[in-house]
Amino acid sequence: MRFSPCLLLAGLSTGVHAFYPWELKVETGLLRRFMPWTLLPSTEDDISAKKPLTFDIKKASVRRDTYSIVEANTPTLPNSAPLDQDGMDYSYFAVVQVGSQKEEMWLALDTGSPSSWVFGTSCTDSVCTSHHTWNKSESSSYYSNSSSYSIGYGSGDVKMDLGQDIWSVADMDVTFTFGSAFSVNESFTNYPIDGILGLGRSHADGWTIPSFMDVVASKALLGSNVVGFSLSRAADDPKDGEVNFGTIDTTKFDGNISYTATNQDTWTIPLDDVYVNDQAVNLTGKSATIDTGTTYILIPPADAASLFALIPGSSPSGENYIIPCNSTATLEFEFSGIKYSIQPEDYIGASSTGGCVSTIVGHDSFGNNTWLVGDVFLKNVYTVFDFDNVQVGFGGRLVNSTSVNGTFSSSNTTAAVTEGSTSAATASGSASTTAVATGSASHLSLGVGSSLLMTVLSVLFLRA
Structure with missing residues (x-):
């Protein structure tokens, strides 16, 4: 996702890109087909789903809001993770455990940005309190960089403190520098994601801090530094979204x-x-x-x-x-x-x-x-x-x-x-x-989840 340049807050000179702030607008008003979008009441001419879809109910013990989620099957390949989505092909995300407390965060995997961040507990904005937030003070492995930065997201900024800690995803434990957001604009309210794992190229737009994949490569955690994506289509109901690190499926x-x-x-x-x-x-x-x-x-x-x-x-x-x-x-x-x-x-x-x-x-x-x-x-x-x-x-x-x-x-x-x-x-x-392509030809295991048939626009599913 591509975004506006980063705002200098504490001596960090960089121009980071992430989500591209775009909304489809036609005569009938806003169409909810991009992220971040502003959720408006549905009208007869604003129909984002043409047929009922089946969603799995995904639960999280500390979540206080509701989102419709299509939960992907667990991949069988090593260093791989399921890519869940929001049920309308708007946003795709993986579960990442952050810090020594291994707090589960739903993060968009974004090849448009080298930077990564999560919602922090110090954020009191409504968008933060309705998502998972991460408490850096509860992590024994957190180290502050004593600096911060901000990224523009269309209608406003996301402001963050920088620090280092462990992120665990796809059978990898990676310690690197990321942001803990203390101020977030409303663009993210209608998305289930709790932040971003940046998989953009290093040093893009002046970003000089080692990215997630920089650290993976320097620690030789993978045989080859490749990342493979297969995105699911909700209407097909295959639940086969996944990301593969170091191999391809x-x-x-x-x-x-x-x-x-x-x-x-x-x-x-x-x-x-x-x-x-x-x-x-x-x-x-x-x-x-x-x-x-x-x-x-x-x-x-x-x-x-x-x-x-x-x-x-x-x-x-x-x-x-x-x-x-x-x-x-x-x-x-x-x-x-x-x-x-x-x-x-x-x-x-x-x-x-x-x-x-x-x-x-x-x-x-x-x-x-x-x-x-x-x-x-x-x-x-x-x-x-x-x-x-x-x-x-x-x-x-x-x-x-x-x-x-x-x-x-x-x-x-x-x-x-x-x-x-x-x-x-x-x-x-x-x-x-x-x-x-080389790699294992193993097929995905078939997971069984709870599901309920309903139209996308009329019902949201409980995640808490």
């Missing part, structure tokens, strides 16, 4: 990972082109920042106009586009000669006047040539962030481990992967390589 993709080299500071890679119904948009000189912490896809307005001109029935609405709610147009993103499709259920958002608002937004985030590519795309692929070789890899996402002739299918269908100018085993371009 070969049951989550088609068997090949195509890698593309990033730029120096961020997880930004060249974007070859985009296709609509097999017709090229004819983009040149474009790049894509791959960000697990961004819900949508934000693209320069001129590129958006070219893309939506190829989607039948599309019309602009400010920076948004209204498309037919029953659109079957095939969208494909091409990286290193390989095309990856995006399912219509991912690029078609909430209903609005005249159709549905698309989750691909015409907004200039980082200039005319950079796309911000978030979970709308990432749900369709297995993504590998390779810290050792400074590259990002994709494999076509599998659901229920079923693949037929390159088009992945099951009771829940996901992305298709097609070949560009190269074979699936060899990607073109001087900045790219392709490799057959």
Whole structure:
């Protein structure tokens, strides 16, 4: 997730990025399809869920508020953790134990930021008291850095004290510097997350403090410093979201990972082109920042106009586009000669006047040539962030481990992967390589949880 520069509070000069503060707005008002969003009363034209979903009730003994949660199955691979989500594909998070007291915190794993933080007990803002908070004074392993910083999140800042302590996740105990927030703006009220674990590249935007993965690498905790993501789609109900550290889960993709080299500071890679119904948009000189912490896809307005001109029935609405709610147009993103499709259920958002608002937004985030590519795309692929070789890899996402002739299918269908100018085993371009993924082929164990059928917008589930 990408964000505004960090505010200097105590001699810390840096420009950190995290959640990108974006909200979908059309004539009917605010559509709840991004984080952080402002929760408004539902209207007939503001329908974020089109059918009932099944959620598992997740309980936490000290939680005082309610959130709808889809709880993922426990992975069988080592150094892996389940990725739960909020039931509407807005936010994904893992359980991290913080401090010597091993307080369980729900943290978004964010490749858009190298910094990490949690809600602290010293925060008396309403958003903090409705979430898990961490008491640094109760941890015997906490060490204060005697400094603080602030990150801007759209409507306000999150202010934090810096210190070092142990974070335990995916069978790893990592001692590093993070923030304990003492002031948090209301943007986070409607999200279950209790903070952020930053998996952005080191020293991005001037951040010089060793990040979580810097410490993991320096301590040689993993055989290779790679992080693999498979994001679940709530409507499919697979409960198969997970994050893999040091290995990749070969049951989550088609068997090949195509890698593309990033730029120096961020997880930004060249974007070859985009296709609509097999017709090229004819983009040149474009790049894509791959960000697990961004819900949508934000693209320069001129590129958006070219893309939506190829989607039948599309019309602009400010920076948004209204498309037919029953659109079957095939969208494909091409990286290193390989095309990856995006399912219509991912690029078609909430209903609005005249159709549905698309989750691909015409907004200039980082200039005319950079796309911000978030979970709308990432749900369709297995993504590998390779810290050792400074590259990002994709494999076509599998659901229920079923693949037929390159088009992945099951009771829940996901992305298709097609070949560009190269074979699936060899990607073109001087900045790219392709490799057959290695790792355990073990399947996930099937967890059984309590569930209840209900519509997303009318009922929230008790976490406390």
